Amino acid sequence: MNMMSEAAVEKALDQKMNTAPYKMTGKDVSVYYGEKRALFDVNLNVRENTVTALIGPSGCGKSTFLRCLNRMNDTIDSCRVTGKIVLDEGDIYDPSIDVVELRARVGMVFQKPNPFPKSIYENVTYGPKIHGLARTKAEFDQIVEHSLQKAGLWNEVKDRLHESGTGLSGGQQQRLCIARAVAVSPEVILMDEPCSALDPIATAKVEELIHELRANYTIVIVTHSMQQAARVSQRTAMFHLGNLVEENDTDKMFTNPDDQRTQDYIMGRFG
Amino acid sequence: MSSTHIYSVYDEELKYLTRRISEMGGIAEQMVADSVRALVNADLALAQKVISEDAILDDAERQINEKAIVTIAKRQPMAADLREIMGSIRIAADLERVGDLGKNNAKRVIAISGSGIPRQLARGLEHLAELALMQLKDVLDVYASRSPEKANTIRERDGEIDAIYTSLFRELLTYMMEDPRNITPCTHLLFCAKNIERIGDHATNIAETIYYMATGAQILGERPKEDNTASLGAASE
Numbered sequence: 001m002n003m004m005s006e007a008a009v010e011k012a013l014d015q016k017m018n019t020a021p022y023k024m025t026g027k028d029v030s031v032y033y034g035e036k037r038a039l040f041d042v043n044l045n046v047r048e049n050t051v052t053a054l055i056g057p058s059g060c061g062k063s064t065f066l067r068c069l070n071r072m073n074d075t076i077d078s079c080r081v082t083g084k085i086v087l088d089e090g091d092i093y094d095p096s097i098d099v100v101e102l103r104a105r106v107g108m109v110f111q112k113p114n115p116f117p118k119s120i121y122e123n124v125t126y127g128p129k130i131h132g133l134a135r136t137k138a139e140f141d142q143i144v145e146h147s148l149q150k151a152g153l154w155n156e157v158k159d160r161l162h163e164s165g166t167g168l169s170g171g172q173q174q175r176l177c178i179a180r181a182v183a184v185s186p187e188v189i190l191m192d193e194p195c196s197a198l199d200p201i202a203t204a205k206v207e208e209l210i211h212e213l214r215a216n217y218t219i220v221i222v223t224h225s226m227q228q229a230a231r232v233s234q235r236t237a238m239f240h241l242g243n244l245v246e247e248n249d250t251d252k253m254f255t256n257p258d259d260q261r262t263q264d265y266i267m268g269r270f271g
Numbered sequence: 272m273s274s275t276h277i278y279s280v281y282d283e284e285l286k287y288l289t290r291r292i293s294e295m296g297g298i299a300e301q302m303v304a305d306s307v308r309a310l311v312n313a314d315l316a317l318a319q320k321v322i323s324e325d326a327i328l329d330d331a332e333r334q335i336n337e338k339a340i341v342t343i344a345k346r347q348p349m350a351a352d353l354r355e356i357m358g359s360i361r362i363a364a365d366l367e368r369v370g371d372l373g374k375n376n377a378k379r380v381i382a383i384s385g386s387g388i389p390r391q392l393a394r395g396l397e398h399l400a401e402l403a404l405m406q407l408k409d410v411l412d413v414y415a416s417r418s419p420e421k422a423n424t425i426r427e428r429d430g431e432i433d434a435i436y437t438s439l440f441r442e443l444l445t446y447m448m449e450d451p452r453n454i455t456p457c458t459h460l461l462f463c464a465k466n467i468e469r470i471g472d473h474a475t476n477i478a479e480t481i482y483y484m485a486t487g488a489q490i491l492g493e494r495p496k497e498d499n500t501a502s503l504g505a506a507s508e
């Protein structure tokens with residue numbers, strides 16, 4: 001791709017950002033952990049091919065909301081979700097939904113890089129195997145190369161695909177986890193503080209990657225770094241005490257937010 | 272701004288910028304007033320003082336810029352804080368230019384000393400300077416209060432300065448045509464008038480910057496413009 005067309009793609013993506021259809025919509029989403037209510041009627045929509053950042057002070061419910069988007073909260077016994085979450089046209093909490101299939105469509109990358117204690121190759125092929133996405137070695141090889149390429153890791157690991165994934169550096173491990181998520185061809189990728197365990201250079205690589213992934217995926221990222229939200233996202237949602245207090249264009253959010261709580265939070269002031 | 276930062280040093284850094292800008296404003300105001308007084312009274316000593324004071328504003332602008340850049344690098348300011356710092360850089364630049372214009376007027380005092388300025392012209396120039404100084408003083412008050420409404424008022428008054436400048440321009444042309452010996456002093460006075468008119472423009476710039484700092488939005492609408500001298504010629508008199 002030459003410079004011009006890259007800029008053109010960038011521009012097209014930016015224009016698309018404000019008109020792109022909603023990939024996921026959350027309507028009146030509330031979450032309870034036992035008696036404790038963690039989210040209060042959150043209405044938040046996520047646009048296709050857009051990076052949406054979730055920000056807010058610790059404990060405000062960012063991860064809780066993120067986990068609703070692929071029903072990861074189902075794995076927490078005390079957790080109860082009400083409201084409606086729709087992926088494309090379908091209600092993801094509908095009883096007919098196959099949760100394993102849902103999590104293939106809506107992948108997740110966690111705070112701490114968590115590669116399986118297996119080879120790099122097997123880390124990537126694990127998901128496709130479960131979901132029956134490939135059968136022959138050639139097919140798996142192709143998925144591995146494609147996913148590692150997408151995750152910006154291919155050149156660094158192509159000569160040691162059969163070494164253990166846990167032997168990589170922290171930043172490489174996180175990109176391996178992204179490759180693992182990408183391998184099952186998801187439509188949405190959720191990331192919960194994906195860089196908080198990484199050094200600045202590894203962080204920059206992951207951020208660059210997020211930027212590239214946006215062309216093909218819809219991304220929702222939780223981050224406690226305001227600068228990171230400003231750098232990687234096009235839309236930003238601010239949570240406070242379990243409420244969504246503002247959702248805005250990222251550029252607007254970080255130069256002139258509408259809500260006083262957002263202002264205090266992003267400027268590092270006492271509310 | 273009501274709330275304070277979790278990092279108290281950050282508050283100090285922002286306060287430093289505000290304080291230095293106010294100082295610059297006070298000096299710039301004094302320089303402009305002195306330069307006009309020196310011009311009208313042919314006071315060479317006062318003119319010298321104005322010329323020497325320019326360096327203070329140059330230094331202040333440099334220091335403000337350095338502090339602003341270090342603060343941006345260290346704090347990665349967001350929203351109103353970022354606007355505050357960017358605004359400080361711009362206002363410091365405007366005030367430094369005001370100082371330059373005052374200094375330029377002061378230099379012309381020396382050039383035209385001995386020619387004597389006709390009373391009527393001196394009064395016209397004083398009137399122009401009074402308006403520009405009022406703009407400058409008011410905009411510095413607005414800087415202290417951060418009132419976007421008042422910033423808008425200042426911007427609207429700029430048209431008046433332009434109108435007076437245009438009429439002075441006509442008058443100077445008339446004098447030059449009456450007697451060729453007037454050409455040298457009148458040309459200098461023309462530059463002085465233009466300098467003062469430019470000072471009004473800088474006050475307007477500052478008003479617009481303050482509006483942006485306070486609201487995060489740009490002031491809408493064209494600036495009032497009544498400087499019509501671009502289309503005036505000697506023949507039109």
Ligand SMILES: Nc1ncnc2c1ncn2[C@@H]1O[C@H](COP(=O)(O)OP(=O)(O)O)[C@@H](O)[C@H]1O
Pocket residue numbers: 033038056057058059060061062063064065076078
């Ligand atoms: N597994 C859990 N069990 C009980 N309470 C939880 C659980 N996970 C989160 N919470 C509570 O829900 C609230 C929101 O937490 P979380 O979504 O993790 O916030 P954030 O990601 O914004 O830091 C917090 O008060 C937290 O203590």
Ligand SMILES: [Mg+2]
Pocket residue numbers: 062063064192222
């Ligand atoms: Mg969290």
